[in-house]
Amino acid sequence: MNGKPAAQAAQWMRAHWFRLAIATFTLAATLVEWSVIPPIYPLNFLFSGLSVIAIVLSPFIPRISGWVIIVTVVARLFVLDLSGPNPLWAAYLALAIIGYDSAIPVAVGALLTVTLAECVPVALNTFNALSATWIGMVNYIGMFTLATMGGMSFRWRKQRDKIREQALALERKQWQLDTLQRNTRLASRIHDSASGGLSYIALTAQRELRRIGDDEAHCAERQDWQFVNDQALSVLDEIHHVIDLLEQPQSSDQSQPNDSADSKVQESSANPVMKRAESPVPESSSSSSATSWQWNTLQSAMREANAKLTHLGFTGTIETRGNLPDDCADEALTEAANLLGEITANITRHMSTDAGEYCCVITFSKSAIEIMETNPIAIPDNTAQNDDGNSAGALKPHGSGLSMHRRMIRSLGGELNATAEDGDWILYARIPAQLGSPKSERRAS
């Protein structure tokens, strides 16, 4: 505890070493002159004493001290006594610290005050003038100006250094942001491409394990499916670990609360009770752009999602409404397809097949692609996902999939919300069909 004030004092001294140095030099010069030629008149003694006090306080209260010194310098001109310390040392110090700490008009005002005051004795031809002639006064005026400009130049230098530091910090932040965006894209790509497929493999293996049963005749087959399930879950864990590593720099930023909220919502929607039913592949609702590769991409994603869910025994519908706009950005459509894959993976990972139906509607408009997905939420007590009760072999929610998609969609200018209301899990995403100019330019380049 005792070391803290000492450390603070040392830090303050390091930060203000130049103030301390020039104040010490001025104080030493003033005190030496005082000891050699002490002030004779009492008023001169008073003003010289005030000047010394102001010099001592100048590192701590520079502006007030500077003006007190200037007042004493001017006041001493009216006391016809040239004994005592030379007031010029203190005057140079005061002009320098006012030039450093105050605005330019104030510093110029201080310079003019001292200069004009020192010119009065020259004009009146009194013996206490700095110089007997105006030519001689030019040297002193030059010295006053140099002292003020010296203080100003130090301040400008400090401001320049500060601006450079800010620019460097901004550049560093921009670089971190770019790296983070790249990592997010990588994580999202890994998650979308590998995580869904592995979940599908693991769930298929689990389904087969449940179907085979525990009899001795299918022991070898059971071991094979168990191996497939374990390997898929192991690789899935590794992929989630890699995704976590890629997202690590973002753990301290403001998107974290959203991620945790998203995870919470995901967990709350786990194990919904769904009914087994057939889910037909939706027909294309677009006529003009049905042959475009964009439409094919989305159709392919929808078919793949539907096939996976149907194969695993989930029931529900995935359908489209409206026509895909002709000028729809590739990024928007790719993100819509990827989000559909994530929704499918979430359904397979977190829900059981005998609870209800999912419903996913993709609506196209001129300005945006909207995706709305709902499914019933299971009763909290009904937590058993596997018939054999082997929770270690079940899929565990990672919780970063929707978070990554939310960030991607936000970066495209859209939004993604997921809530659990009235026993239903509701996901809504709006992806702008046309992106902003920077994105378009970047894509064009």
Added chain:
Amino acid sequence: MTGIQGGNPSYERHHHSWRGIVSCFNRWHHRNLTVAITLAIGIIIAVLLVSLLPQPWSGVVSNASNDSSRAMLTTSEHPEFTGPHKYEALTAWNSLHTELGRSILEDGVVTTGELVKVRKAYNECLSVYGLQAKTITDGNGEAIGESVVPIRGSMSSQQQSAVIDQCRTESDYRWLEPLANAQSAEQSTKESR
């Protein structure tokens, strides 16, 4: 409604913080202003009181210009000076300007220590006008003379001469320095014999 309720605390917090800053600044400003006014009043009172105190050597220039003599009052009562320099001592006694000079000369002898005191007073007088007396020494460090050098101010050489003369007179250095030199020389002669 939710939006309005969600916005109000933010606005109020911002508003409160702004008001807090303003009130803090006002308090700080008020406190500093009070301190500054108190200090200024204190300094003005101190200046007024100090200006009532005597200002030694302030009349040197005017006395030099009108050649007025401000020697102390001479009376029939004076010390009984003896020795070979009794007439010089009597002349000096009648010309002295300061109580210090009279207290030194009261015993008829000006010692080296006493001359240092007088020389200090002489230098104080000179320093008011930006001048200082400097002893000139030879190669062996023996004092062979004295000169007065300007250190500050803008006096002409004519003004400087007048001020030096007046300071010598008003500090009694003019009378006591030759007397001390004469007595010192006599003492040296006696010791050499």
